[in-house]
Amino acid sequence: MSRFLPIPAMELFSDHPNDEGLPGKQRRRAMLAVMTATTMAVFDGTIINVALPQISQALQTSAAVSIWVSNAYLLATAMTLAAFAALSSRIGFRAQFSAGLAVFTLASLGCALSGSVTLLILMRILQGLGGAAMLSIAPAIHRTIFPNRLLGRILGLNAVLVAASTAVGPVLGGTLLAMLGWEWIFAINVPLGVLAVWLAWNAVPDTRKPAQAAFDLAGALWSALAMGALIMAADTCARFAEPGQGSGAAFTAAAYAVTALLAGLAFVRGQRRAADPLLPLDIFANPRFSLAALTSLASFVGQGIAFVALPFLFQNAYGYTAFESAALFTPWPLGIVLVAPHAGRLADRHSPALLSSLGLALFALGLVLLALLPDQAQPWDIGWRALVCGMGFGFFQSPNNREMLGNVSRERSGNASGVLAIMRTFGQCLGAALLGVILAVRTAAAVAQGELQMNPVQDGEAIRIALWLAAAATALATAVSASRLRRKAESPA
Incomplete structure (x- = not known):
């Protein structure tokens, strides 16, 4: 396999006398297993939204019910991320990753x-549980199988894979739907999954260690409740602007948000008292890890707002079709593909905090450029601005992830990987909720003026406000990231 890869990628499988991790040949198989699983999960997430109308028609159900085909997976994944990240240290990466894949x-x-x-939603819940078991520890597996000198490079390559899968997903999904039917967007996972399970069982290392205390079941329940309520709050906020939602949706969202807050506080309190906590809070004692986690959270708030807002801008304000909107979004993941591998390679040699900060500054600039789009923007004008966003995010993500994983011990890499997944999910949900609030307020203003809903001009104004908020969140992430530059590097315990 290595002879078909460019020279920098071939270095991923080279052996050096003092390398940690796995030998090059086993490292290659383990990486292929993780990347195949990641591709399956990303494809599934991007394709499903394209398929929902056809699924609704084929199974003779309403659009409101069919949305739960998507939400069930997201809920199951988010609610179990922390639990699976902790469980991995007890049963080992190989057993958990292989079982999750299966x-x-x-x-x-x-x-x-x-x-x-009904059966489809139940199967999607199971899919979400399997996805959480895999994705909660995927970055930690990279940390375990690769030596520190190559960590940035493999994280950059992983970012390229996710971005490429995101870009190709809607096109592949549309092709499968047109030629074979909605069932094949799931069936395509089966042969890939069988191959990945075989590779994982034979290549991913067994990292289990003897448990010192009982599993933190209370922590798992509190974290599940907090993340589940958070997802539901964001989902309800995102529906504020729909006709007939009004104050009822606001009250429901507030109830979910309060539940998430109380459950989160109970979780933190329990972690301080647990003999073997689900999430050891002492990993946050390293300021470089904590600041990297906060940087990730704020950046994903900005990304979450933009990802949900741009389709509204393209379709409601500019009048593009759903397919054209997907094409207009393509330059964003393309920018990540172009930049992420170089950012990862640089992060192995230079300050990840500096690289992350520069990437975030470029990401914020791209969001400002999108917010400044004219009322009737041409596709090329949208495309180059989205490309700037993607390049900035690609330059930020790999170095920041390296900073998080590199500032904990290898024994704690599963916990760090879980934190990384939680920050991403939390940030994206908060971004979607903020957009929902903006749309609700602007829709209420339009109704007060005697209109049934916002017109294209008002839609454009509301989305531009959201994009400015996304830029502000990213600017905050840039400031948090830059604060790391004043601290000396600390070696993990």
Whole structure:
């Protein structure tokens, strides 16, 4: 395999006398297993939204019910991320990753064979559980199998894979739907999953260690409740602008948000008292890790706002079709593909904090450029601004992830990987919720003026406000990231 890769990628499998991790040959197989699983999960997330109208029609259900085909997976994943990150230290990366892959693959087959929307939603919950078992520890597996000198490079390559999958997903999904039907967006996972399970079981290392105390079940329940309520709050906020939602949606969102806050506080309190906590809070004692986590959270708030806002701008304000909107968004992941591998390679040699800060500054600039789009923007004008966003985010993500994983011990890499996944999910949900509030306020203002809903001009104004907020969140992330430059590097324990 290495002879087909460019020279920098070939270095990923080279052996040096003092290297940590796995030998080059086993490292290659383990990396292929993780990347195949990541591709499956990303494709699934991007394709499903394209397929929902066809699924709704085929299974004779309403659009409101069919949305739960998407939400069930997201909820199951978010609610179990922290639990699986902690469980991995007890049963080992190999057992958990292989089992998660197997569940995801079998559930994909179940989805393809589902004859009712109820069964499909249940299979999607199982898929989400399998996905959480895999994705909660995927970065930690990279940390375990690769030596520190190559960590930035492999994280950059992983960012390229995610971005490329995001860009190709809608096109592949549209092709499968047009030629074979909605069942095949799930069935395509089965052969890939079988291959990935075999590779994972034979290559991913067994990292289990004897448990010192009982599993923190209370922590797992509190974290699940907090993340589940958070997802539901964001989902409700995102529907504020729909006709007939009004104050009822606001009250429901507030109830979910309060539940998430109280459960989160109970979780933190319990972690301080637990003999073997689900999330050891002492990993946050390293300021470089904590600041990297906060940087990730703020950046994903900005990204979450933009990802949800731009389709509204393209379709409601500019009048593009859903397919054209997907094409207009493509330069963003393309920018990540162009930049992320170079950022990862640089992060192995230079300050990850500096590289992250520069990337975030460029990302913020791209969001400002999108917010300044004219009322009737041409595709090329949208495309180059989205490209700037992607390049900035690609230059930020790999170095920042390296900073997080590199500032904990290898024994704690599973916990750090879980924190990384939680910051991403939390940030994106908060971004979606903020956009929902903006749309709700602007829609209420339009109704007060005697209109049934916002017109294209008002839609454009509301989305531009959201994009300015996304730029502000990213500017905050830049400031947090830059604060790391004043601190000396600390070696993990």
